[in-house]
Amino acid sequence: MDCPEKIYHQNELGCTRRCTCHNAIHLNFGNVSLLLSKSQLSDFSEYISEAVTGCSLDTNDPDVRDIYLPTRDLCILFAVSYNELKNLLDLTEQTLIMLQVDDVLSGLQD
Numbered sequence: 001m002d003c004p005e006k007i008y009h010q011n012e013l014g015c016t017r018r019c020t021c022h023n024a025i026h027l028n029f030g031n032v033s034l035l036l037s038k039s040q041l042s043d044f045s046e047y048i049s050e051a052v053t054g055c056s057l058d059t060n061d062p063d064v065r066d067i068y069l070p071t072r073d074l075c076i077l078f079a080v081s082y083n084e085l086k087n088l089l090d091l092t093e094q095t096l097i098m099l100q101v102d103d104v105l106s107g108l109q110d
Helices: 038-055 082-109
Strands: 008-009 012-017 023-030 032-038 067-070 077-080
Touching: 008 082, 012 082, 023 038, 023 082, 032 038, 032 067, 038 082, 077 082
Parallel strands: none
Antiparallel strands: 008 012, 012 023, 023 032, 067 077
16 A cells, blocks of 8 residues: 555554555554554544453553453454553544544635
8 A cells, every 4th residue: 555654643552644545544553553444443442442441450560461352353362461552542542533633624624
């Protein structure tokens, strides 16, 4: 894909950037890269938020990768630490804010 490099948000875990080819968002974290629509990103962010809340009481070491995020394929899981999960939530939430800003700015240009 040859998309322009518009980064929405970046932190120590990864970054999100616009994909104009598919009208979507590239979410890169650790060694994982997802291509999500805006609604998928919103759903994923909500799921991660619930996971952060649920895992906050269970973690002994916030840097150990002992949290497993399921995918549609039951044989594939993403292993993350609690701190990585919080950074993933930051990536998704900040990106959703930037998407709202983009929507407002594009409305002003019309």
